[in-house]
Amino acid sequence: MINDFFNKELFSYLQSSPTPFHAVENIEKYLLRHNFSLLRESERWQLERGQSYVVSRENGAVIAFSLGKNDSSEQGFRILAAHTDSPCLQIKPIADIEGNSFLKLGVEVYGGCLLNSWFDRDLSLAGRVCCETGNSKLDILLINFERPMLTIPSVAIHLDREANKNKTIHQQYHLPPIIAQKISGQLPSFDSILKKQLESLYPEKKIGAIFSFDMFCYDSQQPAYLGHNKEIISGSRLDNLLSCFVGMTGLAAAGNSHNNLLICSNHEENGSVSSTGASSSFIDSVLERIIPDPVTRRITLHNSFLVSMDNAHATHPNFKDRSDPAHKIYLNKGPVIKTNANQRYATSSISSARYKQLCIAANVTSQEFVMRSDMPCGSTVGPIIAARLGIKTVDVGAPTLAMHSIREHTGAEDPHLFYKTICQFLKTDSFH
Numbered sequence: 001m002i003n004d005f006f007n008k009e010l011f012s013y014l015q016s017s018p019t020p021f022h023a024v025e026n027i028e029k030y031l032l033r034h035n036f037s038l039l040r041e042s043e044r045w046q047l048e049r050g051q052s053y054v055v056s057r058e059n060g061a062v063i064a065f066s067l068g069k070n071d072s073s074e075q076g077f078r079i080l081a082a083h084t085d086s087p088c089l090q091i092k093p094i095a096d097i098e099g100n101s102f103l104k105l106g107v108e109v110y111g112g113c114l115l116n117s118w119f120d121r122d123l124s125l126a127g128r129v130c131c132e133t134g135n136s137k138l139d140i141l142l143i144n145f146e147r148p149m150l151t152i153p154s155v156a157i158h159l160d161r162e163a164n165k166n167k168t169i170h171q172q173y174h175l176p177p178i179i180a181q182k183i184s185g186q187l188p189s190f191d192s193i194l195k196k197q198l199e200s201l202y203p204e205k206k207i208g209a210i211f212s213f214d215m216f217c218y219d220s221q222q223p224a225y226l227g228h229n230k231e232i233i234s235g236s237r238l239d240n241l242l243s244c245f246v247g248m249t250g251l252a253a254a255g256n257s258h259n260n261l262l263i264c265s266n267h268e269e270n271g272s273v274s275s276t277g278a279s280s281s282f283i284d285s286v287l288e289r290i291i292p293d294p295v296t297r298r299i300t301l302h303n304s305f306l307v308s309m310d311n312a313h314a315t316h317p318n319f320k321d322r323s324d325p326a327h328k329i330y331l332n333k334g335p336v337i338k339t340n341a342n343q344r345y346a347t348s349s350i351s352s353a354r355y356k357q358l359c360i361a362a363n364v365t366s367q368e369f370v371m372r373s374d375m376p377c378g379s380t381v382g383p384i385i386a387a388r389l390g391i392k393t394v395d396v397g398a399p400t401l402a403m404h405s406i407r408e409h410t411g412a413e414d415p416h417l418f419y420k421t422i423c424q425f426l427k428t429d430s431f432h
């Protein structure tokens with residue numbers, strides 16, 4: 001059954017999280033509303049059993065945890081992992097490109113984008129800006145334009161008769177989106193466009209010089225139901241904000257009788273190697289503060305279990321030959337357990353069995369994905385965190401069509417089915 005209330009909350013999280021910075025800020029805000037306390041890495045922590053905490057790093061990654069009032073640390077943590085980033089177009093530091101009366105913005109491709117899906121969309125802009133705000137103070141401000149304002153126009157079929165046969169996209173020349181046209185007077189600069197928006201978002205601040213920014217284009221279209229019976233969800237950044245949302249809501253609903261932890265890290269789409277990526281010291285440093293004694297920490301990790309959450313490829317009805325025929329994946333049939341012989345996924349027979357037991361207990365069906373043997377397999381944060389912590393891990397995710405397109409699709413039942421298994425996980429007593 002479709003859980004419309006849950007999906008609408010997901011839609012609102014997706015729409016208000018156009019960048020990793022917004023995704024992290026929204027997780028923090030949500031958890032603070034649910035009795036979590038804010039921690040900062042720059043301060044000493046006084047942690048108490050039976051309490052829940054949230055800490056973020058450089059706007060891009062966040063860790064939230066509950067210290068179970070019934071658990072000792074040695075009983076281990078139920079850990080959830082997801083990533084906050086999605087493939088997109090990032091604005092270059094010197095952005096302005098003028099041509100044919102237009103102002104365009106230079107862009108780099110972030111992650112493995114399906115670039116053709118970015119043409120002729122009503123794009124908006126969001127990110128963070130580092131600027132002076134009075135008395136030479138450097139401020140880091142999140143910014144979101146929200147309204148549609150940019151486009152990357154296709155070249156007309158009349159001017160490219162081969163467009164439906166041989167389409168190649170030149171990343172340097174074909175992608176700069178149009179943001180303004182000179183009708184009379186001067187074109188605005190990108191800096192001036194940013195400054196104006198900051199002034200309207202932060203009227204209390206005196207916006208001075210803009211030094212730098214991380215700005216991204218995103219699809220301004222709202223998420224929506226598709227299908228005769230609204231059985232399909234269509235939206236941007238389902239990979240992997242769907243998992244961030246399931247993790248955040250599951251953790252808040254679990255209360256604080258058990259040791260539970262959620263990490264949502266940045267930069268998965270380009271390899272997770274950064275100060276906020278899954279390869280960073282973030283999770284180690286938080287666990288060191290929770291459990292300072294190294295031997296106790298090792299015992300805790302041995303008794304812990306990681307559910308690494310990231311979307312899985314559903315079998316495409318028009319491209320069935322791209323999937324293994326014995327491992328068909330359907331929308332609305334529940335979370336997908338992902339395995340790979342070469343450890344691109346961290347699932348083992350043991351962790352797979354544990355997750356299947358969770359699904360049975362939650363009354364949810366599960367599915368099993370492997371890549372076709374003659375095609376290379378993607379990866380995710382699971383193997384990285386499993387290797388860092390030496391912890392039993394399963395890689396699972398919602399079945400998804402058109403992954404890495406500007407619009408992705410999942411089943412309308414899938415977010416809540418996934419959530420039910422995560423709730424079951426967070427209240428399960430023991431994993432060893």
Ligand SMILES: [Zn+2]
Nearest residue numbers: 239240310311
């Ligand atoms: Zn992903």
